[in-house]
Amino acid sequence: MLLEIDDLASHYGRIQALDGISLNVQEGELVALVGANGAGKTTLLRALSGVQPVSGGRIRFEGVDITRLSPERRVALGIAQVPEGRQVFAPLSVEDNLRLGAYRRQGADVAADMDRMYQLFPVLFKKRELPAGTLSGGQQQMLAIARALMSAPRLLLLDEPSMGLAPLLVEEIFRVVAGLRDQGVTIFLVEQNAHAALALADRAYVMETGQVVMEGAGVELQADERVKAAYLGL
Amino acid sequence: MAELLQYLFAGLTSGAIYALAGLGFAIIYNASHVINFAQGEFIMIGGMTTATLAAAGVPVPLAALAAMAVTMLVGVALEKFAIEPARDSDVVTIIIITIGASIFLRGAAQVVWDKEFHALAPFSGETPIRVLGATLMPQSLWVVGVAMAMIAGLWWFFNRTLFGKAMLATSFNRLAAQLMGIGVKKVLLVSFALSAALGAVGGIVVTPIAFTNYEAGIMLGLKGFSAAVLGGLGNGMGAVVGGLIVGIAEALGAGYVSSAYKDAIAFVIILVVLFFMPNGLFGKKGVDRV
Known part of the structure; x- marks a missing residue:
């Protein structure tokens, strides 16, 4: 098991954001986490990266307890996150953004990986010397994904990659995510766009007010009446 | 003409020191959004340590290196023991901690040294250089040259190294x-070490011109802060330009108006600029598309 979360809890002050979350992700899987705004999806991803304090439970990565590890140690272990809202380093060049994605790595592989990212996203190559803040929303999302991939992650955490993008770009982003899955990248995808996420996912979890309320295969949940009513607008 | 040139020389010299102090403010501000009001004390400690060691017979280059090391150590200790334990507090709380730290460092300097002024001999003698009727002290060249070297070094560090x-x-x-x-x-620790080093270097090169005592950091620190705010807090180039503007403004003010108003003139200019440009001269928000 690549990632095991066991009874995880987290608070913002006195408000409980995560209330006994248990879920897991296996190597090579694309697991989706869907749920309404405010269900705690982003909080869970932040807790996984170590930037949100945890008040209970355990996170294991490849069998090792990482619940108390610093964010930088987790990146070194192979957990990369594409945060909600892209969060590129706007004044820095596209290339510097990519280079910083590989901050925890050294050596010639980094240059080779950067070339791979430019092949994957040719538009980033064209704009490599421009400040990341001048890119369009869709391009920034691609940069954010490429930047996370530069750390050569074992597990890629994607937080709302389709948020705020035009429908055509949303399709493109999901194509990229599917492509990464086909290349064997393990992905934990958080999405409000439940329809697209469930169609893509091997397995999925549904989250409500800090708890996991449903789980199953992606297509299975897509067909579930309750999910349809609550998240797919059918 | 010669008179104007004379004032400009004086202004550039003090402006270079303010620029270094302003850069110190900018680096720590960037790393933590904290304004470190102990920045002036870094300048004082750098100058005092060099002056003391040089008076004890240590060669000046060696004394300067030791002073930099001591000041950086103070900077790192300040971060470790005063800032780091409070890192979950409000930024304002941490700023007040730095004010406390500056008072503590001034007190400690009185204990370690005394209340007297300390002098350091100019690095390359005291034979003035004549330029178009104005005189330029060799030490001024040291100040400006060292400041330029530090600025170039910082530029290289922030633009060319991964860290x-x-x-x-x-x-x-x-x-x-x-x-x-x-x-x-x-990042936070290194920002304090870097800012301390910048302050120390400023203190070392300015001491042969201005002397130093335990309080010397107060005014220099305030001017450096003004430089940083004038240029736009957190903007490196802004801090440098701001420092030069403050230095030249007060030199011109002291020369043409009255030296009694020297400090006031600099601060008034800053107030006027900030009134019309609250973000400072270069403090524009970066390009950001959502």
């Missing part, structure tokens, strides 16, 4: 920097 870029990235987006595996604690 420098990581420090910049942390200032632009702390969360994303953490997600890249950048250790923000280390």
Whole structure:
């Protein structure tokens, strides 16, 4: 098991954001986490990266307890996150953004990986010397994904990659995510766009007010009446 | 004409010191959004240590290096023992801690040294250089030259090294920097060490011109802060330009109006600029598309 979360809890002050979350992700899987705004999806991803304090439970990565590890140690272990809202380093060049994605790595592989990212996203190559803040929303999302991939992650955490993008770009982003899955990248995808996420996912979890309320295969949940009513607008 | 040139020389010299202090403010501000009001004390400690060691017979280059090391140590200790334990507090709380630290450092300097002024011999003699009827002291060239070298070095560090870029990235987006595996604690520590080094260097080169005592850091620190705010807090180039403007303004004010109003003139200019440009001269928000 690549990632095991066991009874995880987290608070913002006195408000409980995560209330006994248990879920897991296996190597090579694309697991989706869907749920309404405010269900705690982003909080869970932040807790996984170590930037949100945890008040209970355990996170294991490849069998090792990482619940108390610093964010930088987790990146070194192979957990990369594409945060909600892209969060590129706007004044820095596209290339510097990519280079910083590989901050925890050294050596010639980094240059080779950067070339791979430019092949994957040719538009980033064209704009490599421009400040990341001048890119369009869709391009920034691609940069954010490429930047996370530069750390050569074992597990890629994607937080709302389709948020705020035009429908055509949303399709493109999901194509990229599917492509990464086909290349064997393990992905934990958080999405409000439940329809697209469930169609893509091997397995999925549904989250409500800090708890996991449903789980199953992606297509299975897509067909579930309750999910349809609550998240797919059918 | 010669008179104007004379004032400009004086202004550039003090402006270079303010620029170094302003850069010190900018670096720590970028790493933590904290304004470190002990920056002036870094200048004082650098100058006092060099003057004391030189008076004890240590060669000046060696004394200067030792002073830099001592000041950086003070900077790192300040971060470790005063800032770091309070890192979950409000930024304002931490700023007040730095004010406390500056008072503590002044007190400690009185104990370690005394209340007297300390002097340091100019590095290359005291034979004035005549330029178009104005005189230029060799030490002024040292001040400006060393400041330029420091600025170039900083530029290289922040634009050409991975750790420098990581420090910049942390200032632009702390969360994303953490997600890249950048250790923000280390960034904060290095920012204090760097700012202390900048302050120390300023103190070392200015002491042969201005003397130094335990209080010398107060005014220099305030002018450096003004420089940083004038240029736009957190903007390196802004701090340098701001420092030069403050230095030249007060030299011209002292020369043409009255030296009694020297400090006031500099501060009035800053107030006027900030009234019309609250973000400072270069403090524009970066291009950001959502």
